[in-house]
Amino acid sequence: MERFEYAVALTPADEGGFVVTCRDLPQLITQGESVADALAAAADAMDEVFATYMLAKLDFPHPSKQRRDEHRVAPPPEAVAKAALYVAMRESGISNVQLARQLGVHEKEVRRLLDPHYASKLPRIAQAVALLGKRLVIGLDAA
Numbered sequence: 001m002e003r004f005e006y007a008v009a010l011t012p013a014d015e016g017g018f019v020v021t022c023r024d025l026p027q028l029i030t031q032g033e034s035v036a037d038a039l040a041a042a043a044d045a046m047d048e049v050f051a052t053y054m055l056a057k058l059d060f061p062h063p064s065k066q067r068r069d070e071h072r073v074a075p076p077p078e079a080v081a082k083a084a085l086y087v088a089m090r091e092s093g094i095s096n097v098q099l100a101r102q103l104g105v106h107e108k109e110v111r112r113l114l115d116p117h118y119a120s121k122l123p124r125i126a127q128a129v130a131l132l133g134k135r136l137v138i139g140l141d142a143a
Contacts (some may be wrong), residue, residue: 002082003041006063007070008042010035022073025049026063039071046075051116081125082116083134088132089090089114095099136141 006025010018012030018038022028030045032038053060060083066072079094089099096114100107112118113125125142 002084003063004060004073004083005073005074006046008039008073009067010071020045020107022046022048027052035071039073042071042073043074043075046073047079047116050075050079050083054083054114054116059090061133069141077138078119078122080117081122082114082120084134084136085132086114086126088129088134092132094132097129099128103128 006022006028008020008022010029012018012128017031017033018035020028020030020038020042021033022042025046027041028045028049030041032041052058052138070081073084084117089096096110099109100110103110109124110128113120113128120135
């Protein structure tokens with residue numbers, strides 16, 4: 001199963017709070033006043049990094065194993081669902097037009113499903129992922 005969680009490091013900042021970085025996503029740099037604030041900022045920043053990867057048509061790096069001084073972070077669920085569809089499409093080699101034909105919709109709807117800044121319905125993303133022979137899984141982990 002592909003998981004869209006990445007290990008982030010929190011480094012104390014000179015002015016207080018924490019600077020957040022990610023070995024696997026070097027574009028991710030943010031900060032927060034507390035650990036909780038820093039991790040929430042990391043999730044928000046990761047959402048934008050995911051959008052950048054998808055819009056630039058880049059492959060997502062595989063998450064490295066978490067080190068003892070790191071925390072696991074995932075972007076918001078909507079971003080994870082869109083990333084899952086994006087990865088499934090890249091792996092299958094299917095185009096937007098081909099997927100739209102299978103879904104019985106206009107190609108513009110597939111573009112919207114892949115648009116990280118467009119609010120898509122989760123059932124529609126799950127349906128598209130299923131057509132690609134995958135299953136969108138939502139889990140629950142301890143915080």
